Amino acid sequence: MDQKSKVLVVEDDAGIRQSLxxxxGALGFAVGEASNGEDAMLRLRMVNYDAVLLDINMPGMGGKETCxxxxxxxxxxxxxxxTVRDEEDDIVEALDAGAFDYVTKPFQIRELTARLRAVIRRSHIPVANPEIIIxxxxxxxxTDRRRVEKRGEDLHLTPKEYETLRYLMEHAGRPVRHERILTAVWGSAYGNEREYLRVIINQLRKKIEDDPARPLYILTESYIGYRFREK
Structure with a gap:
């Protein structure tokens, strides 16, 4: 990396925080530290970080609320x-709080740095954002206001929920493969993490469908991916 990417490590365990x-730092990142959520919010106001590495289990504000x-x-x-466990409930909690990605403890440093670099690269890609209302x-x-409404009521979506919904609605009526959605929403380093997509789709259905168990908008294409209904 020509210019060091700045990462804020938010971890209440002093030993883990120091190790990270x-x-x-030895791998080329400029690292800031915070021991809790309140401290993290204060430090984010002082430094323009490129990414945050956040422990889900912390006293006080807690990782999910901080996220x-x-x-x-x-x-x-x-x-x-x-996160502590690689189970769907943990994935749901992390992604529903708005996390771009997650890594399970104990983790391999190579995996952790790869995911950090992937999300930083993704966030730095210029996004063409024409004013479109679908x-x-x-x-x-x-798309201009990044707002989603149902019957005129605003829906609160996490960043990944919004990006997934936008991608599906832009391709309405056409089946979209899991890999294409993952690459479009998470970046080129992703494509096999179908559990991420399953969590996001389930959360979206809870928010936009009258009956999430019998969706009218986000339809499953067996063994392929998903399709948003046509107009």
């Missing part, structure tokens, strides 16, 4: 969550 500080606040205040700042059924997506 030294290891990531939600970061996403609200800095919607384009990628958060990678450190209306399908009772769902309206306004």
């Amino acid at each position: 500080f030294e290891t990531l 939600r606040r970061i996403c609200q205040s800095y919607p384009h700042l990628p958060v990678v969550m450190l 209306v399908i059924g009772e769902i309206t997506l306004d």
